Amino acid sequence: MKRIIDYYLLEWKLSRVRKPLLLRGARQIGKTYAARTLGATYENFVEINLEFEPDAARAFAGKLDPQEIIIVLAAYTGKKIIPGKTLLFIDEIQMFPQAITALRYFYELMPELHVITAGSLLDFTIAQIGIPVGRIQVLYMHPISFIEYLACIQPELVNMVLQHDIQKPMPEIIHEKCLSFLSRYIAIGGMPAAIQDWIDYQDPLQISILHTSILSFYRQDFNKYAKKHEIKYVEKIFDQVPQQLGNKFKYNAIEGEYRKRELSPALDLLVTAGIVHKVYYASGQGIPLGAQQDDLDFKVIFLDIGLAQTTLKLNLAQWFVQPMQNFINQGALIEAFVGQELAVYSNPHAEKHLYYWHKDTSPYQAEIDYLIDIHAQIIPIEVKSGDGRTLKSMHRFLQTHANSPYGIKFSTQNYSLHQSVYSYPLYAISQIMSSDCSTMQHAILSLTLR
Secondary structure (H helix, E strand, C coil), X not given: CCCHHXXXXXXXXHCCCCCCEEEECCCCCCHHHHHHHHHCCCCEEEEEECCCCHHHXXXXXXXXXXXXXXXXXXXXXCCCCCCCCEEEEEECHHHCHHHHHHHHHHHHHCCCCEEEEECCCHHHHHHHHCCCCCCCEEEECCCCXXXXXXXXXXXXXXXXXXXXXXXXXXXXXXXXXXXXXXXXHHHHCCCHHHHHHHHHHCCHHHXXXXXXXXHHHHHHHHHHHCCHHHHHHHHHHHHHHHHHCCCCCCHHHCCCCCCHHHHHHHHHHHHHCCCEEEEEEECCCCCCHHHHEEEEEEEEEECCHHHHHHHCCCCCCHHXXXXXXXXXXXXXXXXXXXXXXXXXXXXXXXXXXXXXXXXXXXXXXXEEEEEEEECCEEEEEEECCXXXXXXXXXXXXXXXXXXXXXXXXXXXXXXXXXXXXXEEEHHHHHHHHHHCCHHHHHHHHHHHCC
């Protein structure tokens, strides 16, 4: 299965300013698979898993001399490690933090050796010990996006979507086909195990079973990063986030005798684990958007819409039986899907932050689902689960924000333009995001190359 990250990994391999690389992201989103895919392009590929093979950590226990380290690792694995010809992949590196420190010396003393690392809960270790600033590179990974899924199912549609003239409607037969593929993707979600099973077996009854298994893995991880007394709060937040999709997150809406001071750290733990993402309020009056964010005003979306639905015990079969009706009924879920897509198509070299906007003053109450910056301009995004013809909030925002020349609406409607609002179909989020970054556009187009 080809991924957008493959393009960036190959770019890293060929770069003349390459540094040891950290792959960051939640558990089970394909980091190990991506490293192995890149490894197939090398003469030698050496993989070490410090959780499964703790004895290998002895290589990092003494002097952090890269030459000494690779001698020990070569002896341990029985494989040659040749700078310039070998990709060394250290998985679950968080199990031995000194191995992260060692990356500095690989960069300084042996830059010709290609080194990639990853870990399922790596960000917790990074928060404690930091990373060698200026001496490593980082790539952030996310679940599989819709356009990546589409490239596996019907790759010719990827080019049609990316290169479509936004001034014209998509041919109706293609529009309906893309929406049909999208409805199935929303049921499946973007977790690689679920996507691959669907590609192989096309069994809709298996989807929830796979989701439940992944959710179980996430729950089992709670005791790895939460203190014993915090676990019950983490569990409560984990179950609560999907129930508050589309709304400002409120701790007092959680049933039971809980206090914010107990629940807030639990939410932060899930954010660090990459399982949930905060969508912060921003005034939208200037760039960067984060300069005007309110840390206490945010929505929260789940890592993956497929997992969110299974947590809510929704009937995934409706996406196959009545897809258009489900688009209308699941407005909060569709909004979360858009947030997930915006994160996937962002620059993987930096952590993606999401923003929204609202005005609560009566009689001009308004809310914009997302704010993004395109070509140094702040663009408001509204998500409509159905046709979504009412855009009072959008026009209110455009009237009060001089740096926003137009808005974007995502819905099941075809392409159109009306009163400075571009209407895009929900399957075309990648088209918007790649328009601001030629590298991302090339990365997406590379999915169709065989």
